[in-house]
Amino acid sequence: MRTRVVEISVGGFMLTGILALILLALNVSGLKVSDSGSSYRVLARFENIGGLAPRAKVTLSGVQIGQVKSIEIDERMLMAVVAMDINSSVDYLSRDSSAQILTAGLLGEQYIGITPGADDEMLEDGDALENTQSALVLENLVSKFLFNKVSE
């Protein structure tokens, strides 16, 4: 009887531990099980990516449809090349869609917003977005503002 109590409580203990780990994985780190493999790659060139980082979200009308995979520099054009993984369920983005680097809140993290275009052909794996708008860099904004003030 005594051994039974010990064994049951040890079993419960280990189960709690595994449960805690699963909770940490799914709820805290937002790990998704079903997401792998079902996405397509789209590239976009930006003049300035600001504080964009890998794993930042890619949104359409504010809804997340993918995430930034990698950021590299194009040595020939001297621009940043951002590779995004977009969920394959989102297959209705036209080829002339534009990408924009946005900021969540005043000082929040940066993410990419996609604005759909009007073309009949849809984006496919490996395509590149032509219309892009760079990140808002606060220093540039301030210096522009000051310059205008002085010239007035």
Next chain:
Amino acid sequence: MLDRLQALGHIGLEGLSALGRSGSLLAHVLIARPRPMVMFPLLLKQIYFVGVLSLVIILVSGTFIGMVLGLQGYTILVSYGSEQAVGQMVALSLVRELGPVVTALLFAGRAGSALTAEIGLMKATEQLSSLEMIGVDPYRRIIAPRFWAGFICLPILAAIFSTVGVWGGALVSIDWLGIYEGSFWANMQQSVDFYDDVLNGLIKSVVFGFVVTWVAVYQGYDCVPTSEGISQATTRTVVYASLWVLGLDFILTALMFGDF
């Protein structure tokens, strides 16, 4: 002058021989051929003593540390107008640092000291020698189950600690301080990565479990078999284990999260 030099040499030799003894103890434990039918019930009983009975202190301290983190993070972040980031702060500091480290410290105090005292008393009352006399290997019968139990329990306890802490932080920030629930969890999930943060924290707690139980078992096995010796060994377990945990934590953090 020569006396001083001799004293220094004595300390050095003592340290080296202690290192050797603890190393040979560890080797015995690791090499000890497991006999599943004998080992399993012993291991189960030790997991019960070391893990299940530590649950209460882990749950309570985890909740309170999570709540304090939420409260402190809020008062700092609110002055930058970014109080939604409190979820991110609570989760990252718990999963990466506080979960493994505080659990290991509590574990050293709650379970490590008990292990040392138990083994030390067995040695003082010559139970270990009598086991050897009747042909039972004390390493296999006494030391190994306790070592493996600690090694298994600490990661589980650390995972429970982090989870409960995140829950405590959510309780304070969402229900009490009124942070919007959606941005609390979204910020957290955005910034916490499963492999970089959760798994690295787990690796940390595995290392800590190894070190803390090693120190505890060694101090018990190596203690001077008197009541005074046992009390000193118990103290040493808590002190050495805590120092090892804190020192190793810095090294592991530098290796995992540093840029080299």
